[in-house]
Amino acid sequence: xxxxxxxxxxxxxxxxxxxxxxxxxxxxxxxxxxxxxxxxxxxxxxxxxxxxxxxxxxxxxxxxxxxxxxxxxxxxxxxxxxxxxxxxxxxxxxxxxxxxxxxxxxxxxxxxxxxxxxxxxxxxxxxxxxxxxxxxxxxxxxxxxxxxxxxxxxxxxxxxxxxxxxxxxxxxxxxxxxxxxxxxxxxxxxxxxxxxxxxxxxxxxxxxxxxxxxxxxxxxxxxxxxxxxxxxxxxxxxx
Numbered sequence: 001x002x003x004x005x006x007x008x009x010x011x012x013x014x015x016x017x018x019x020x021x022x023x024x025x026x027x028x029x030x031x032x033x034x035x036x037x038x039x040x041x042x043x044x045x046x047x048x049x050x051x052x053x054x055x056x057x058x059x060x061x062x063x064x065x066x067x068x069x070x071x072x073x074x075x076x077x078x079x080x081x082x083x084x085x086x087x088x089x090x091x092x093x094x095x096x097x098x099x100x101x102x103x104x105x106x107x108x109x110x111x112x113x114x115x116x117x118x119x120x121x122x123x124x125x126x127x128x129x130x131x132x133x134x135x136x137x138x139x140x141x142x143x144x145x146x147x148x149x150x151x152x153x154x155x156x157x158x159x160x161x162x163x164x165x166x167x168x169x170x171x172x173x174x175x176x177x178x179x180x181x182x183x184x185x186x187x188x189x190x191x192x193x194x195x196x197x198x199x200x201x202x203x204x205x206x207x208x209x210x211x212x213x214x215x216x217x218x219x220x221x222x223x224x225x226x227x228x229x230x231x232x233x234x235x236x237x238x239x
Contacts (some may be wrong), residue, residue, distance in 0.1 A: 003221060005051050014047065014098070017077060017220050022086040022212050024048060024064070030075040030199060035066055042157070045123050067091060068099075068167065073185075076204025077222050085154070089212040094167065100208040102173060103162040106201035106229045107181040110158050118175045119143070124170050130188065131170040133178045144168040144175060152233045159186060159233045172202060176205050194199045203228050205236045 003016035005026075016025035026048065033043040049062045065087030067079050073206070081087035093099040121141040122132045134141045145165040152159045158181070162172055173189045176182060182190025185198035203224040211218050224230040 005047075013063060014044075014051075015222065017222060018218075019183060022081065024052070024080040024082055025207070025220045026078055026080070028070055028075050028078040031211070033072045034069040034078070036186050037072075038176070044078065045080075052082070065090075068094065068101075070204055071170065071173075071202075072110065073200045074202045074204065076224070077207045077220050078204060079207055079209065079220070083117045083212075086212040090209065093209055097165065098210055100166045100206075102166070102206040102208075103164065104224055104230075105160050105172060105176070106184040106202045106233075107158050107160055107176050107188065108184060109181045110153050111150050111154065111160065111179070111181055115148065117143050117145070118179065119148045120175055120178060122171065124169050131168070133174065142168055144171045146172065146175060152235050154232050157229055157232060159230075160170045165189055169186075173200075178192075185197065203230075 004016040011211060014093050017027055018025040021171060029045055030031040033041060035045040036043045045064060045066055047206045048053055051137050052064065053062045063082070065081030065084065067090045070076065070078055078146060081090055092201065093227065095142060120133045120217065121136045121138065122131050122144045123141050124131045125136055147165070148160045150160050152157050164171065170189070173186050177186070177189040180239060182193055183200055185194055185203055187194060187196065187228060205223070206219060206221045208219045210216065
């Protein structure tokens with residue numbers, strides 16, 4: 001059974017998916033930053049460090065490695081390293097693409113192909129914190145690749161499963177917007193079709209990695225909330 005970690009300020013509790021001496025895998029609630037940002041709102045890294053410090057009565061500063069990030073409005077499975085050795089080995093897995101991430105998303109419309117591969121070059125404007133598709137030779141451009149499968153379509157929305165091959169900022173959101181299927185609720189890249197106040201429908205569903213010390217493949221999963229638009233799809237909790 002998952003542990004539940006209460007968060008201050010009345011925010012959603014955190015589900016602990018897996019925990020040992022080297023890994024901490026959690027279900028990140030939506031609208032909590034992965035690490036501290038300019039808002040100074042409660043963030044996952046700080047919250048989980050406090051959790052470890054209290055649970056294990058750790059003196060001094062607690063080490064917790066931020067191996068990867070999820071955008072603030074995105075929820076789901078997220079992995080942290082509890083030792084520097086684990087952080088180093090997981091970072092190497094990310095570089096070699098052994099660390100595999102599968103997302104679920106609800107997009108507007110129906111993708112042109114049921115299954116497909118999206119490949120673009122993206123540029124991030126640090127001043128505006130926005131990402132756009134550019135030509136391959138654009139200064140600072142980085143290649144972005146994902147594969148997707150359309151699982152179900154209902155009333156102008158489609159549920160897609162996404163396998164990331166690169167981990168660029170805002171990658172899924174920008175790539176689907178570029179092909180005419182912006183994510184439901186995405187105010188930044190789908191403002192022309194989404195309504196203000198809608199929650200973006202993007203969820204980190206499954207992470208596959210090699211345990212940094214046991215050398216065994218591990219798969220960690222969690223399902224999106226049973227609320228709109230997720231609950232519009234019969235298949236969503238069986239993928």
